[in-house]
Amino acid sequence: MAHIIEAAKSGRAACRTCKQPIAKGELRLGEEVANQFAGGETTHVWHHLACAAKKRPAELLAALGATTVEVPTRAELEASAKASASTEKPHSFPYAERASTGRASCLACHQPIAKGELRVAVEREVDTGSFMTRGAGYLHPACACAHTGDDAPALLAKVQAHSPALSAAELDALRAALTT
Ligand SMILES: [Zn+2]
Ligand SMILES: [Zn+2]
Structure with missing residues (x-):
């Protein structure tokens, strides 16, 4: 598994970024994370693509690079993710x-x-x-x-x-x- 883009299979998952539901059929980013209930296994948490562009730019760009799914908004998502990634440099310590x-x-x-x-x-x-x-x-x-x-x-x-x-x-x- 890796970070993936897919059409939501149901309308039940909420976006990890904005907490709003992701509509059935809408394209979403699945961010691969360690499954805390099963050692060594991974699972996905979901984000709206537009939310991921702001908060998970590296993961979104990786998924866009790998996916075979057609993403109609790919160009704007890539531009938005790159802008977020470059301004994301943290400044509060630690x-x-x-x-x-x-x-x-x-x-x-x-x-x-x-x-x-x-x-x-x-x-x-x-x-x-x-x-x-x-x-x-x-x-x-x-x-x-x-x-x-x-x-x-x-x-x-x-x-x-x-x-x-x-x-x-x-x-x-x-x-x-x-x-x-
Ligand atoms: Zn969202
Ligand atoms: Zn050291």
Whole structure:
């Protein structure tokens, strides 16, 4: 399974983004998430395509790229999703993201954080040489609780609130990593 686009088989599912029902026959995005009731299995949560373009742009773009379903509004959805993805950069600390480069090292253990790995960003003072400013410092999820002094549920709650771009699967991975 992966993220999918399909016509809703019934009118019973509600959109995970806006909580409104998705009409039978309407195209919807199925975001693949871990099934919390069955270890190792996955299930789908559903979004209106227009809602997904705003809140799940990466998942929607992946599904649009893979689907064989004809999506009449594909061009506008892609444009909307790309716009959301680019403005989605979180700015409240702490937040989590996938490392865009492999250059940052962890504030706690001083080991590099690999490109593409999930990292937790916290605010720190940065000495530019001429003045002090505030910027992002990065932590391995496994190093984050010890560094911030939060316990894992508290830190996860803050990170989740500040990281709307994270998928449910990424949040699950983060939750697991924070407690290791
Ligand atoms: Zn919706
Ligand atoms: Zn570390």
